[in-house]
Amino acid sequence: MQAVGLVVEYNPFHNGHFHHVQEAKRVTEAEVAIAVMSGQFLQRGEPALVDKWTRTKMALASGVDLVIELPYVYSTALAHNFAKGAITLLDAIGCSTFAFGSEQGSITPFLNTVELIESNRAQYDIFIQQAIKTGMSYPQALHYAYESLKLTYPNHYIDLSQPNNILGFHYIEAANALQSKMQAVTIQRIEAGYYDEVDYQKHIASATGIRKALSDGQDVSHFLPEKPYTLLCDWQAKHAKFMSWEVLWPLLKYAILRHTPEQLTAFADVQEGIENALIKHAKTSNTYTEFMMKLKSKRYTWTRLQRMLTHIYTGVTKEQLHAFDTPTYIRLLGMTENGQHYLSTYKKQIELPLISRVAAVKDAMLTLDIQATTMYAIGMQLFSPQKIDEDIKTPPIRV
Amino acid sequence: MQAVGLVVEYNPFHNGHFHHVQEAKRVTEAEVAIAVMSGQFLQRGEPALVDKWTRTKMALASGVDLVIELPYVYSTALAHNFAKGAITLLDAIGCSTFAFGSEQGSITPFLNTVELIESNRAQYDIFIQQAIKTGMSYPQALHYAYESLKLTYPNHYIDLSQPNNILGFHYIEAANALQSKMQAVTIQRIEAGYYDEVDYQKHIASATGIRKALSDGQDVSHFLPEKPYTLLCDWQAKHAKFMSWEVLWPLLKYAILRHTPEQLTAFADVQEGIENALIKHAKTSNTYTEFMMKLKSKRYTWTRLQRMLTHIYTGVTKEQLHAFDTPTYIRLLGMTENGQHYLSTYKKQIELPLISRVAAVKDAMLTLDIQATTMYAIGMQLFSPQKIDEDIKTPPIRV
Numbered sequence: 001m002q003a004v005g006l007v008v009e010y011n012p013f014h015n016g017h018f019h020h021v022q023e024a025k026r027v028t029e030a031e032v033a034i035a036v037m038s039g040q041f042l043q044r045g046e047p048a049l050v051d052k053w054t055r056t057k058m059a060l061a062s063g064v065d066l067v068i069e070l071p072y073v074y075s076t077a078l079a080h081n082f083a084k085g086a087i088t089l090l091d092a093i094g095c096s097t098f099a100f101g102s103e104q105g106s107i108t109p110f111l112n113t114v115e116l117i118e119s120n121r122a123q124y125d126i127f128i129q130q131a132i133k134t135g136m137s138y139p140q141a142l143h144y145a146y147e148s149l150k151l152t153y154p155n156h157y158i159d160l161s162q163p164n165n166i167l168g169f170h171y172i173e174a175a176n177a178l179q180s181k182m183q184a185v186t187i188q189r190i191e192a193g194y195y196d197e198v199d200y201q202k203h204i205a206s207a208t209g210i211r212k213a214l215s216d217g218q219d220v221s222h223f224l225p226e227k228p229y230t231l232l233c234d235w236q237a238k239h240a241k242f243m244s245w246e247v248l249w250p251l252l253k254y255a256i257l258r259h260t261p262e263q264l265t266a267f268a269d270v271q272e273g274i275e276n277a278l279i280k281h282a283k284t285s286n287t288y289t290e291f292m293m294k295l296k297s298k299r300y301t302w303t304r305l306q307r308m309l310t311h312i313y314t315g316v317t318k319e320q321l322h323a324f325d326t327p328t329y330i331r332l333l334g335m336t337e338n339g340q341h342y343l344s345t346y347k348k349q350i351e352l353p354l355i356s357r358v359a360a361v362k363d364a365m366l367t368l369d370i371q372a373t374t375m376y377a378i379g380m381q382l383f384s385p386q387k388i389d390e391d392i393k394t395p396p397i398r399v
Numbered sequence: 400m401q402a403v404g405l406v407v408e409y410n411p412f413h414n415g416h417f418h419h420v421q422e423a424k425r426v427t428e429a430e431v432a433i434a435v436m437s438g439q440f441l442q443r444g445e446p447a448l449v450d451k452w453t454r455t456k457m458a459l460a461s462g463v464d465l466v467i468e469l470p471y472v473y474s475t476a477l478a479h480n481f482a483k484g485a486i487t488l489l490d491a492i493g494c495s496t497f498a499f500g501s502e503q504g505s506i507t508p509f510l511n512t513v514e515l516i517e518s519n520r521a522q523y524d525i526f527i528q529q530a531i532k533t534g535m536s537y538p539q540a541l542h543y544a545y546e547s548l549k550l551t552y553p554n555h556y557i558d559l560s561q562p563n564n565i566l567g568f569h570y571i572e573a574a575n576a577l578q579s580k581m582q583a584v585t586i587q588r589i590e591a592g593y594y595d596e597v598d599y600q601k602h603i604a605s606a607t608g609i610r611k612a613l614s615d616g617q618d619v620s621h622f623l624p625e626k627p628y629t630l631l632c633d634w635q636a637k638h639a640k641f642m643s644w645e646v647l648w649p650l651l652k653y654a655i656l657r658h659t660p661e662q663l664t665a666f667a668d669v670q671e672g673i674e675n676a677l678i679k680h681a682k683t684s685n686t687y688t689e690f691m692m693k694l695k696s697k698r699y700t701w702t703r704l705q706r707m708l709t710h711i712y713t714g715v716t717k718e719q720l721h722a723f724d725t726p727t728y729i730r731l732l733g734m735t736e737n738g739q740h741y742l743s744t745y746k747k748q749i750e751l752p753l754i755s756r757v758a759a760v761k762d763a764m765l766t767l768d769i770q771a772t773t774m775y776a777i778g779m780q781l782f783s784p785q786k787i788d789e790d791i792k793t794p795p796i797r798v
Contacts (some may be wrong), residue, residue: 042580220738250649250650250777250780250781251650251653253650253777253780254650254653254774254777255653255657257773257774257777257787258654258713258714258774259714263714283773283787283788314657315657315658315662344521374656374682375653375656375657378652378653379658381649381652382649387684388656389684
């Protein structure tokens with residue numbers, strides 16, 4: 001059985017994701033699709049709209065055969081580390097290919113870009129340093145260095161200002177670093193840009209657009225396959241609200257103000273220099289959005305701020321987060337019969353421990369996943385009765 | 400002008416307090432009554448029912464001329480340190496007497512008891528050690544040692560199992576340690592034991608009884624002077640609820656679960672060995688009472704647990720709390736014209752800095768008071784719109 005790996009968040013699962021799963025299986029001729037999915041907190045530094053088990057059910061109903069959890073350490077990291085965690089897990093579980101959505105849509109320019117940068121690392125770093133000396137920000141300097149390299153070695157490259165292209169680039173880079181045998185495939189994203197608002201003329205909207213529509217109380221049935229849509233409706237019927245930073249604001253505010261400025265800088269990703277602004281604006285803001293509008297600046301992008309806030313919210317320190325290099329386990333969130341068949345066939349060739357029952361395992365990286373799940377559940381309790389020990393109590397979903 | 404000092408919490412101010420203020424002035428013939436009052440968190444490890452400014456107003460309407468804040472460092476401490484902070488401040492502000500309520504009601508047995516223990520400290524400590532070796536708890540051993548000393552040197556002593564006698568004992572002990580010139584006076588408490596429920600046949604009920612009656616929605620007008628009662632009603636009309644641990648439970652629970660067991664032991668008063676129980680029971684408890692019932696044991700009394708929880712809630716660590724010895728300022732919360740006159744007359748003889756505007760002062764001990772006030776306000780925001788920077792913005796009350 002051949003397996004294709006997908007790196008996903010499914011926040012929530014929509015028609016674009018469905019297209020991606022189907023295309024990935026069709027193009028790679030894989031019999032099994034394995035998704036490595038962010039848990040309760042996501043790469044943009046946000047809590048997921050609905051919890052990881054509900055998103056797992058959405059995936060399993062839509063062509064994915066196995067869902068494994070991307071540990072908190074990677075799911076809340078910058079693209080480089082996010083990709084490293086995800087690709088390492090897909091490689092470890094035996095995928096022969098991995099398929100990612102991109103603006104670019106064909107794989108050669110990705111391979112060219114990775115090759116260009118890897119072969120000219122020294123020159124690339126010189127360009128970056130030059131740019132920083134002129135006063136550019138780090139992202140600007142990366143862009144300058146890349147454009148400079150492209151001029152030196154003309155070829156067909158990707159546009160590295162597109163968010164999904166950036167992720168794809170890092171997936172391939174991570175696979176190379178691992179010397180993985182997995183082959184990279186890209187599926188062109190259709191009909192919706194990453195940040196677009198929903199357009200009811202289309203059947204595909206971005207997850208960002210769908211979340212916005214949901215928070216505005218709009219109907220989103222148009223953009224989700226039937227079963228994921230039902231799961232989303234069930235969640236709303238049960239909990240009345242979706243999870244968001246806005247909902248968590250009372251707790252986040254309390255967490256920020258409970259610390260001295262010095263203590264705040266101990267949390268992962270919190271850059272020295274921002275601690276006083278965090279406290280000052282937390283004191284005067286009644287909503288998360290108000291807080292973020294005050295906090296945002298040229299120096300700190302929205303997602304960078306959100307990642308800091310994620311770690312402050314969950315209480316994860318730099319010391320805790322930086323203790324890790326590579327994933328230490330494969331956590332199963334759910335599987336179809338086909339996925340179970342794959343696992344029982346290849347189990348012995350998988351070198352990382354497969355975890356289906358959390359209670360039995362002592363692992364520092366896993367402890368952070370459990371912690372993040374507890375903190376997510378504590379937030380849920382603000383608006384809906386909720387058990388806390390879900391990670392211990394919830395077995396993998398089987399459909 | 401002679402001033403009498405009072406050590407108070409006024410949670411809330413009631414007829415028994417009124418009696419105490421009047422009697423203290425009458426017995427000492429003082430023209431000014433100065434109260435050193437716990438701020439937002441109290442000696443039993445609880446948030447005050449209503450904030451410190453409201454309680455200051457209650458006091459100023461009822462015969463107290465000056466209210467100064469007992470810093471958080473002392474207001475949340477064991478009786479010994481609570482007394483040390485309070486008596487040091489009353490001495491510093493120039494009181495010639497201090498008057499405390501007690502079950503005992505006459506001062507000689509207090510002086511005898513302090514003299515007995517201070518003169519026989521070595522023997523007292525031996526008795527304590529003996530008792531601990533037989534398996535007694537520390538409070539039991541203290542009791543045993545005291546009873547043993549009393550047998551050795553028969554005289555008229557106080558009953559040290561009564562809560563207000565214990566406090567009085569520590570006040571006198573603290574005054575002796577300071578070599579203060581203040582004379583101690585005790586006023587007998589009337590008609591209500593510390594833990595009694597309210598009895599509508601009487602006009603005096605304990606603060607504990609009144610708080611319970613309030614939480615049961617009972618009328619308490621019978622037990623409070625008119626103005627404090629009006630202030631209490633105004634608070635209820637404005638905020639709908641009174642402050643309590645039950646109200647703060649969502650935040651306290653989040654604070655506990657946001658930490659590893661090791662991190663929890665860094666907070667002030669958290670004894671090693673309880674950290675896992677804190678986390679375990681926080682996970683499964685829906686209310687503060689449920690949590691405390693699970694946590695309470697022979698080893699950990701209710702108030703001892705509450706002091707730990709206070710520091711976890713406010714985020715104050717052992718390192719922060721143990722950095723202090725003696726009070727470093729006198730914080731004015733409010734004054735009558737008479738109180739202002741006293742201050743302007745004696746200002747130059749007061750050696751500690753008098754603080755009326757917090758914003759202008761940098762002091763580590765004061766920083767904890769501001770922190771506690773911020774954490775109290777954050778809790779208020781769970782049920783009522785509230786500004787955060789009250790300590791900076793609120794000038795002393797003047798009536």
